[in-house]
Amino acid sequence: MRRYDDPVDVRKGWVTGVEGPEQFLWRGRLWKVRAVLAHWVETTPWWQSADARAVIGSDEPATGPGAGCGTGTAVRVASPDLVGERELWRVEAGRGAAVEGDDRGGVFDLSFDWSDGHWLLVGCAD
Structure with a gap:
């Protein structure tokens, strides 16, 4: 095929x-x-999604409020649905x-x- x-x-x-x-x-x-x-x-392979990579800290810059445990760094918050x-x-x-x-x-x-x-x-x- x-x-x-x-x-x-x-x-x-x-x-x-x-x-x-x-x-x-x-x-x-x-x-x-x-x-x-x-x-x-x-x-879909959830571990390859941008949201999953953001959560584990690979290949995605941290963005969004409340990041870095008070260091002033931003963290991206993943969407609740990682599986398409x-x-x-x-x-x-x-x-x-x-x-x-x-x-x-x-x-x-x-x-x-x-x-x-x-x-x-x-x-x-x-």
């Missing part, structure tokens, strides 16, 4: 009895989802009706990031 990080526009609906991506627009082409093959949720989630959908999709010998389709991994509300195409096998 080839890896991508391309923004896509997704229209949700019902496909084979599952609510999920029904169509998506990728690189100017409309793809129709024929089947949902898998659906899962991944959490993204929802992934593995779908079989095509650009039109399948024609024998010329399927013109493939398997795609679509990702929805809950933190920013955007869809990405993250993988493709065609």
